[in-house]
Every structure is written in C-alpha cells, then in structure tokens.
Amino acid sequence: MIALLLSVALAGTIEDARGQSVAVSAPQRIVSLGGGVTELVYALGAGDRVVAVDASSTHPAETEPLRTLGYHRQVSAEGVLSLSPDLVIATTDAGPPVVLEQLERAGVPLVVLDASPGLPALEGRIDMLSALLDVPERGVSLREELSESVARIAPDTAPRVMFIYARGGGTLNVSGSGTAAAEMIALAGATNAVEGYEGYRPLTAESVVMAAPDVLLLTEGGLASLGGQAGLLEQPGLSQTPAGRAGRIVVMDDLLLLGFGPRTGLAAVVLSGALQESGE
DSSP states (O other), X not given: OTTOSOEEEETTEEEOTTSOEEEOXXXXXXXXXXXXXXXXHHHTTOGGGEEEEOTTOXXXXXXXXXXXXXXXXXXXXXHHHTTOOSEEEEETTOOOHHHHHHHHHTTOOEEEEOOOOSHHHHHHHHHHHHHHTTOHHHHHHHHHHHHHHHHTXXXXXXXXXXXXXXXXXXXXEEEOBSSHHHHHHHHTTOXXXXXXXXXXXXXXXXXXXXXXXXXXXXXXXXXXXXXXHHHHHTSTTGGGSHHHHHTOEEEEOHHHHHOOSTTHHHHHHHHHHHHHHHTO
C-alpha cells in the first residue's frame, strides 16, 4: 500500500513514507473516500470543495446529493478520474491497491491517511487534513472539542460489552481487541467482553456464553439486517447471556459508532450514557 505513513512538511505539501512529496495548492475539487475522512473534511469547513464521496460517507446531510463512487474498498479509477479532482483523500482501508496506483500514475494528488481506530490516529488525521486544507485553527478547535468530550465521561460502572458485527442472518462476527468497536467501548468507560484475540471472529454459542456480556452492542444497520431484537436473540447463545436474558441491547448509528471522525467525542458520550442506562 502506497503512502502508509504520512507527515506534513508544509501546509499543502504531504511527504509519504518514501520521502516523496505531494504538493497540493488550495484544492478545489476533492474526492473523499471513507466516511470518517469525509466528516473531517466537512468539519474543517472544506465541504464545499468536495465533488464526490464513497458509499460509506453518509454524514453530514450535505453529502447526499454528491456523486457516490461505490464503497471505498472497491473504488474504480475511471470513476474518480472522470471528475478531474485536484485531490483524492483516502485511508489505508481504501483500495484496491492497483486503483490507488493508477490514480498516482495519472498524476492525481493522492493522500492516504492512517485508518487505525483510536484517539492518537484520529488526532493525526485532524492535524494532517487541517494543515493540508490550510485551516489549522479549525483543526485545533476540533481537537479541543474532542478532548473536552472525552474528559466528561465518568461512568459509575464498567459493564462487559460485546460488539456484534452483523449484515444479515449469515455469519455474525464478534469484536476482539484492536477494532473501532473495541476502542469505542474503552472510550465509553466500559470493558470489552471478548479477550484473547484481535479483530473479528465468527460468533459461536460457546464463545458467547463464556464471554458473558452484560450488554450487546450493534449498529442500527446490523440490528436491522437481523430483523430487530427478536432476530438478534435467536442467534447462537445470545439468549443465554446476562445481556440476552435481561434484554440489554444498545444500538447506535453505524458511522457515528465506528467512523472515528469529528463526532467521536459525542459518540463516546452517547455510548457511555446508553450503557449506563441499560444496566439500570
């Protein structure tokens, strides 16, 4: 993957891990690939420069009339190039790699940001984009808002939370460590009920019962794909957990919960409150 590690040398100039610089002068036609990145561009006041986004960019509402270029992991070079962008902003999740290479060969300025979840990576994305878009003061404000929101989180308890990634009644996956869901659970002052592995693994009745979650956490899209709460509790082992028996299920907007964009502080506050309320 190209440009995995980036640093800002000067406002408007990006230097990648190869020591090569990408100069961008006041970009006016931006293609943004990734929901969290798109939110950041808008939060930094540059939304009026965005000409297209990917399918995961569902917030803010101003993105709705824009051309959508498919999902950011499966982008078409032809679709991007047809818009004559003077800057493409993507993350390390974007792809396929051959498409990013095609964009570079075509001479399109491309910036690839670290997609890692967590506050340090988010702060890095804020710093880089605010410098690139020449709005450093907005970047400072966003970081301050983020810190203030997170500092307000002081839960009375730390419930054991299991995040379930669902997209229909097929295989459901459960979050271990190192995921956006795990990072959000920690930010909310709760405990990830699943330990011992990184990333996602398929849900099994045995592993669910052993984890004994106090709360089940899903996205709105995930729960809807299962047919609601009743469909969720029909999945292996879930009805036998403390969360399932008590009906303690917390649901949040997909991008708000997992996007790690400018609303991350708000998401952590909302999640923390919902987790506390679920245990009352």
